[in-house]
Amino acid sequence: MKILVTVKKTIDYNVQAQIASDGKSVVEDGVKMGFNPFCEIALEEAIRIAEKHPDVEITALTIGGDTEHDILRKSMAMGAHRSVLIEADNTLDTLHKAKILSAYIAKEHYDIILMGKQSIDGDHNHIPQMLSALLSWDMGLFCSEIEIKDKSIFIKREVDEGIISQTINLPCILSSDLRLNTPRFIPLPKIIQAKTKPIEKISLNSLEVDYTPEIERTALSLPEKRQKGEMVEDLDQLIEILKGVLK
């Protein structure tokens, strides 16, 4: 069985993003970067599946340039067997990226595409759904549990109303939610070993994607800040306020 895991490098989730001087992008120079947390969870899940099913091969894929080599090496250090870089601008819109991925996947033979449900920079939560539409494959979004059966997969998904349990067929697209697992720590020797592993490069032209973007980012700005209120020192006073609003 072949699993494709898409990975994206984002600003570390503990770092507050700053708007760059062009007013349209965020500062990345000198900022700590890492796995988009949802992608890391997706990769961890693929590795756990491979540990139970030895015939599983995991490919880690990202879209970008030479600056993305590190995230692919990290993916291989963590447990991906091979890695693919699609050479394109990594700030393309989500539909464009979904079309690129769909064109790539159509040429290969994958059984499962495991993805993070969203990236913590753009916060779109689009691409798994778009891929499902473009490839006409089943999808299971926001997974908090994935269990591989013979020709099908049992999943639990987190939705607004609770948890949905369902069985879906292969090939399929799965997106990870936060509670799916806790990614492992990568030991240093594995990081060093991964430095010499090959990265397969695919040019955007070879995928023949026809797309004209129709949405343009014009500016980034900071949200309005709430005014800080007052602190109440006295418990009795607080209880009175709370009883007033809770009635």
Next chain:
Amino acid sequence: MTKAIMIIPPHADSLNIQYLTRAAQKISDHIEAVAIGPKAPSSLPKVIDKLWHYPIDQKSELSTEQCYQIINTYFEQGHLITLSGTFSKELMPFLAAKLNIMPMTDVIAINTPHFKRAIFAGNIIESITSSQERYVLSVRPSCFKQEYELSPLNAHILDPLDIVSSDQSLSKENSDLPDLLSANVVVSGGRGFASEENFKLLHQLAKHYGAGLGASRAAVDQGYIANDHQVGQTGKIIAPNVYIAFGISGAVQHLAGMKDSGTIIAVNTDPDAPIFEYADIGYCGDLFEVINRLLAP
């Protein structure tokens, strides 16, 4: 002018439908609504021209593919707009990719053709301009608050398509509490409760006062409460009139889910907790003492 088709999610309440109407008015003067589910609303804001209903049986859940087929069959034209939430997160990008349209989701402001969305967990606002002829979008209701006079509207029933319902089964906690997304007052708890047992006190408090029950991601991750109570960037985005946060430190991703609330009241033992920067009223002290006083007869 291109009309706006408002897709009413299966579990949307009247107030959120009114906020969705406000957003729809910002993209068109002609609004039609479509409800896919067991029931269609019996009354809607007067500005809505027409109501369509695709009835499905109470027990079955439609898959995203099926919802797409319904929309695509009956609504070949018009902007498509719905509320943010997992229903729209599943449907809109899927629908948009099928229609070859880049969707705009979780939109917080509209001034066509300009739109705004929150990115980086709400720390940055992205302004975008669309040159599309047809929009596919979802909006955060709390950013389009407006109440309308409602009037009864008869639904036009859409003929059933030849599609099978899917085998999904939804397990849901039986709730004795008001819906989190539309509750007037929400009490919410975080890691400060320290155990699932202790968190039950907050449930009691919510029940006692008829408030909605929220939780931080930390509380959900610790297993104190089910995920459908989670408030935050990856949970529910809510804006009740009053939000009372007990033992929640106020991580950025949590703030993103509640910072548009009317009044925020925070109780926390840590005087430096970030939540106090956002609270209208803060109290530094023991949450159990406060809750026990509120529950005392």
